[in-house]
Amino acid sequence: MATVELLFSALPEHVRTARLVAAAVARRAGVDEAVLDEVRLAVGEACSRAVGLHVSQGIAKPVRVVLTEDEKKFSIEVGDDAPHQAVVGSAAAASGAPAATPSGSAAAHEEAADGEDDMGLAVISGLVDDVEVTADETGGLIRMSWPTTPAAETA
Incomplete structure (x- = not known):
């Protein structure tokens, strides 16, 4: 199993680099060429989030991106270190379920962030069949994977 780990400063201009690296590693892993644009878009959304x-x-x-290839699939994990108050809302957004609204003084800030998160997570779940979103007080993680074609089949 081959792994590439990318750490980058939380600056919007680094998202493009993450997308390019993800596409290059996905191609090398054997992800179908027709799916590479979806990989780029999904990684861009996750990293922008x-x-x-x-x-x-x-x-x-830094934002963490881990790209892993094995015999049958190519996986990407995008992690953040932001405490998530609306854990249910983040996970629910990816599944299309209604998001929970946090209580307390941070509710307005979290609610505004949830609106942007919901859109990005909706885009990701529309692009990726196998996606999992987890979040807690120590940070969040988006796991995505795509099937690969073994090298013997591509020759």
Whole structure:
């Protein structure tokens, strides 16, 4: 199993680099050429979401992207270190279920961020058949995967 790990400062201009790296690794892993645009778009949405959360919450840690290839699938994990108050809302957004609204003084900020998160997560779930979104007080993680074609079949 081959793994590429990418750490980048939470700056919007680095999202493009993450998309390009993801597409290159996906191609090498054997992801169908017709799906590479979906990989690029999904990674761009996930990384933009993570950058936005880091910037809005003043988090200096880098955004993490882990690209893993094995015999049957290519997986990407995009992680952030932003505490998520509406854990149910983040996971529900990916599945199309209604999001929970957090209570307390941070509710307005979280609600505004949830609107952007909901759109990005909806785009990702429309592009990727196998997606999982998890979040808690230590950060969030979006896991996505695509099937690969073994090298013997592509020759």
